[in-house]
Amino acid sequence: MKTALLILLTVCGLMSGALEASEQPTISPQDRDWMKQQQASLQELQDAMRGQSVQLPAAQQDRVNTLQQTIAQQQAPQGRGDKPAFPAIYFVSLGMPKEGLLPMLQAAHRFGIPATLRGLIHNDMRQTASMMFELSKEDKNIGVQIDPTLYSDYGINVVPALVVTCPGHADVIRGSLPLKQALEKVAEQGDCALTAKKLLAGKP
Numbered sequence: 001m002k003t004a005l006l007i008l009l010t011v012c013g014l015m016s017g018a019l020e021a022s023e024q025p026t027i028s029p030q031d032r033d034w035m036k037q038q039q040a041s042l043q044e045l046q047d048a049m050r051g052q053s054v055q056l057p058a059a060q061q062d063r064v065n066t067l068q069q070t071i072a073q074q075q076a077p078q079g080r081g082d083k084p085a086f087p088a089i090y091f092v093s094l095g096m097p098k099e100g101l102l103p104m105l106q107a108a109h110r111f112g113i114p115a116t117l118r119g120l121i122h123n124d125m126r127q128t129a130s131m132m133f134e135l136s137k138e139d140k141n142i143g144v145q146i147d148p149t150l151y152s153d154y155g156i157n158v159v160p161a162l163v164v165t166c167p168g169h170a171d172v173i174r175g176s177l178p179l180k181q182a183l184e185k186v187a188e189q190g191d192c193a194l195t196a197k198k199l200l201a202g203k204p
Helices: 002-020 027-050 058-080 098-111 125-136 146-151 181-191 195-201
Strands: 088-091 115-118 160-164 169-174
Touching: 088 098, 088 146, 088 195, 098 115, 098 125, 098 181, 160 181, 160 195, 169 181, 181 195
Parallel strands: 088 115
Antiparallel strands: 088 160, 160 169
16 A cells, blocks of 8 residues: 555656646646645655665656656756757647547657647646646656747647747648658758758657
8 A cells, every 4th residue: 555655646746846847837826735735745655664665566667767857857957047949849738639649749759859738737737647647658658848938939829730940940830740741841841951850860
Protein backbone atom coordinates (compact mmCIF):
# COMPACT_ATOMS: atom_id res chain seq x y z
CA MET A 1 0.00 0.00 0.00
CA LYS A 2 2.83 2.42 0.88
CA THR A 3 4.49 1.69 -2.45
CA ALA A 4 1.31 2.41 -4.43
CA LEU A 5 0.71 5.62 -2.48
CA LEU A 6 4.26 6.76 -3.05
CA ILE A 7 3.93 6.19 -6.79
CA LEU A 8 0.68 8.15 -6.96
CA LEU A 9 1.93 11.09 -4.94
CA THR A 10 5.27 11.22 -6.74
CA VAL A 11 3.66 11.31 -10.20
CA CYS A 12 1.04 13.85 -9.10
CA GLY A 13 3.71 15.99 -7.48
CA LEU A 14 5.93 15.98 -10.53
CA MET A 15 3.07 16.74 -12.89
CA SER A 16 1.93 19.60 -10.68
CA GLY A 17 5.44 21.02 -10.51
CA ALA A 18 5.92 20.95 -14.26
CA LEU A 19 2.58 22.56 -15.00
CA GLU A 20 2.86 25.17 -12.25
CA ALA A 21 6.28 26.27 -13.50
CA SER A 22 4.94 26.69 -17.03
CA GLU A 23 1.55 28.34 -16.45
CA GLN A 24 1.23 29.95 -13.02
CA PRO A 25 -1.18 32.71 -14.10
CA THR A 26 -3.98 30.22 -14.94
CA ILE A 27 -3.90 28.29 -11.64
CA SER A 28 -6.98 28.94 -9.53
CA PRO A 29 -6.80 29.32 -5.71
CA GLN A 30 -8.58 25.96 -5.35
CA ASP A 31 -5.99 24.21 -7.51
CA ARG A 32 -3.15 25.91 -5.65
CA ASP A 33 -4.58 24.67 -2.34
CA TRP A 34 -4.93 21.16 -3.79
CA MET A 35 -1.31 21.23 -4.97
CA LYS A 36 -0.14 22.33 -1.53
CA GLN A 37 -2.09 19.46 0.05
CA GLN A 38 -0.50 16.97 -2.36
CA GLN A 39 2.97 18.34 -1.65
CA ALA A 40 2.36 18.20 2.11
CA SER A 41 1.09 14.60 1.85
CA LEU A 42 4.11 13.61 -0.20
CA GLN A 43 6.47 15.23 2.32
CA GLU A 44 4.78 13.44 5.22
CA LEU A 45 5.06 10.12 3.42
CA GLN A 46 8.70 10.75 2.52
CA ASP A 47 9.49 11.63 6.15
CA ALA A 48 7.72 8.52 7.41
CA MET A 49 9.58 6.27 4.97
CA ARG A 50 12.98 7.94 5.26
CA GLY A 51 15.68 5.30 5.38
CA GLN A 52 13.45 2.62 3.86
CA SER A 53 14.11 1.18 0.44
CA VAL A 54 11.13 1.24 -1.94
CA GLN A 55 11.48 -0.14 -5.45
CA LEU A 56 9.06 1.28 -8.02
CA PRO A 57 7.85 -0.91 -10.89
CA ALA A 58 9.99 -0.35 -13.99
CA ALA A 59 7.22 1.30 -16.02
CA GLN A 60 6.37 3.70 -13.20
CA GLN A 61 10.03 4.55 -12.61
CA ASP A 62 10.50 5.31 -16.30
CA ARG A 63 7.52 7.64 -16.19
CA VAL A 64 8.85 9.40 -13.10
CA ASN A 65 12.28 9.77 -14.73
CA THR A 66 10.69 11.27 -17.86
CA LEU A 67 8.73 13.77 -15.80
CA GLN A 68 11.82 14.73 -13.82
CA GLN A 69 13.75 15.35 -17.04
CA THR A 70 10.88 17.47 -18.40
CA ILE A 71 10.83 19.59 -15.25
CA ALA A 72 14.60 20.05 -15.36
CA GLN A 73 14.49 21.12 -19.02
CA GLN A 74 11.72 23.64 -18.35
CA GLN A 75 13.28 25.08 -15.22
CA ALA A 76 16.79 25.50 -16.63
CA PRO A 77 15.91 28.32 -19.07
CA GLN A 78 13.89 30.08 -16.36
CA GLY A 79 16.94 30.07 -14.12
CA ARG A 80 18.88 31.91 -16.83
CA GLY A 81 16.16 34.55 -17.12
CA ASP A 82 15.44 33.86 -20.79
CA LYS A 83 13.16 31.66 -22.89
CA PRO A 84 14.23 28.45 -24.60
CA ALA A 85 14.71 28.68 -28.35
CA PHE A 86 13.14 25.93 -30.43
CA PRO A 87 13.73 25.27 -34.13
CA ALA A 88 10.03 24.39 -34.35
CA ILE A 89 6.93 24.43 -32.15
CA TYR A 90 3.83 22.27 -32.54
CA PHE A 91 0.68 23.90 -31.15
CA VAL A 92 -1.97 21.44 -29.96
CA SER A 93 -4.84 21.18 -27.49
CA LEU A 94 -5.79 18.51 -24.96
CA GLY A 95 -9.37 19.17 -26.04
CA MET A 96 -8.70 17.31 -29.29
CA PRO A 97 -10.05 13.75 -29.59
CA LYS A 98 -7.58 11.30 -28.07
CA GLU A 99 -7.35 9.21 -31.24
CA GLY A 100 -6.11 12.27 -33.14
CA LEU A 101 -4.06 13.90 -30.38
CA LEU A 102 -1.97 10.85 -29.47
CA PRO A 103 -0.42 10.44 -32.96
CA MET A 104 0.32 14.18 -33.00
CA LEU A 105 2.19 14.00 -29.69
CA GLN A 106 4.05 10.89 -30.83
CA ALA A 107 5.11 12.62 -34.06
CA ALA A 108 6.23 15.70 -32.12
CA HIS A 109 8.39 13.50 -29.89
CA ARG A 110 9.82 11.66 -32.90
CA PHE A 111 10.96 14.91 -34.54
CA GLY A 112 12.07 16.51 -31.28
CA ILE A 113 9.50 19.31 -31.52
CA PRO A 114 7.82 20.50 -28.30
CA ALA A 115 4.04 20.02 -28.31
CA THR A 116 2.70 23.23 -26.78
CA LEU A 117 -0.59 24.04 -25.05
CA ARG A 118 -2.12 27.46 -24.50
CA GLY A 119 -3.19 26.63 -20.93
CA LEU A 120 -4.85 24.16 -18.58
CA ILE A 121 -7.99 22.19 -19.41
CA HIS A 122 -10.89 24.30 -18.12
CA ASN A 123 -8.27 26.16 -16.06
CA ASP A 124 -8.08 23.05 -13.88
CA MET A 125 -4.77 21.53 -12.80
CA ARG A 126 -6.28 18.18 -11.85
CA GLN A 127 -8.05 17.68 -15.18
CA THR A 128 -4.89 18.57 -17.07
CA ALA A 129 -2.67 16.26 -15.01
CA SER A 130 -5.24 13.45 -15.29
CA MET A 131 -5.44 13.82 -19.08
CA MET A 132 -1.66 13.74 -19.45
CA PHE A 133 -1.42 10.73 -17.16
CA GLU A 134 -3.96 8.84 -19.30
CA LEU A 135 -2.07 9.73 -22.48
CA SER A 136 1.23 8.64 -20.93
CA LYS A 137 -0.28 5.20 -20.39
CA GLU A 138 -0.43 4.88 -24.18
CA ASP A 139 3.10 6.19 -24.71
CA LYS A 140 5.38 7.17 -21.83
CA ASN A 141 7.63 9.22 -24.15
CA ILE A 142 5.09 11.87 -25.08
CA GLY A 143 4.77 15.18 -23.27
CA VAL A 144 3.63 18.78 -23.53
CA GLN A 145 4.69 22.23 -22.43
CA ILE A 146 2.34 25.10 -21.55
CA ASP A 147 3.24 28.55 -22.87
CA PRO A 148 0.50 31.01 -23.88
CA THR A 149 3.12 33.60 -24.84
CA LEU A 150 4.19 31.47 -27.80
CA TYR A 151 0.61 31.55 -29.08
CA SER A 152 0.72 35.35 -28.93
CA ASP A 153 4.21 35.57 -30.41
CA TYR A 154 3.22 33.64 -33.54
CA GLY A 155 -0.46 34.64 -33.76
CA ILE A 156 -1.77 31.10 -33.26
CA ASN A 157 -5.55 31.09 -32.81
CA VAL A 158 -6.38 27.65 -34.21
CA VAL A 159 -4.75 24.29 -33.53
CA PRO A 160 -3.05 22.19 -34.68
CA ALA A 161 -0.41 24.50 -36.09
CA LEU A 162 3.30 24.11 -36.76
CA VAL A 163 5.82 26.93 -36.55
CA VAL A 164 9.31 26.40 -37.98
CA THR A 165 11.84 29.09 -37.11
CA CYS A 166 15.13 30.40 -38.45
CA PRO A 167 17.02 33.68 -37.95
CA GLY A 168 14.64 36.53 -38.76
CA HIS A 169 11.85 34.29 -40.08
CA ALA A 170 9.11 31.87 -39.05
CA ASP A 171 6.98 29.63 -41.28
CA VAL A 172 3.49 28.81 -39.98
CA ILE A 173 1.53 25.79 -41.22
CA ARG A 174 -2.06 25.68 -39.93
CA GLY A 175 -4.52 22.82 -40.12
CA SER A 176 -4.63 19.08 -39.50
CA LEU A 177 -1.85 18.21 -41.94
CA PRO A 178 0.29 15.38 -40.45
CA LEU A 179 3.44 16.79 -38.86
CA LYS A 180 5.81 15.07 -41.30
CA GLN A 181 3.93 16.49 -44.29
CA ALA A 182 3.87 19.95 -42.72
CA LEU A 183 7.65 19.81 -42.28
CA GLU A 184 8.04 18.64 -45.87
CA LYS A 185 5.92 21.57 -47.05
CA VAL A 186 8.21 24.02 -45.25
CA ALA A 187 11.28 22.18 -46.55
CA GLU A 188 10.00 22.60 -50.12
CA GLN A 189 8.88 26.22 -50.12
CA GLY A 190 9.40 27.87 -46.73
CA ASP A 191 11.79 30.60 -45.64
CA CYS A 192 13.04 28.19 -42.98
CA ALA A 193 13.48 25.27 -45.35
CA LEU A 194 16.91 24.39 -43.95
CA THR A 195 15.51 24.07 -40.42
CA ALA A 196 12.71 21.81 -41.65
CA LYS A 197 15.15 19.64 -43.59
CA LYS A 198 17.31 19.20 -40.47
CA LEU A 199 14.27 18.20 -38.41
CA LEU A 200 13.18 15.71 -41.04
CA ALA A 201 16.69 14.26 -41.05
CA GLY A 202 16.67 13.99 -37.27
CA LYS A 203 19.24 16.79 -36.83
CA PRO A 204 17.45 19.69 -35.09
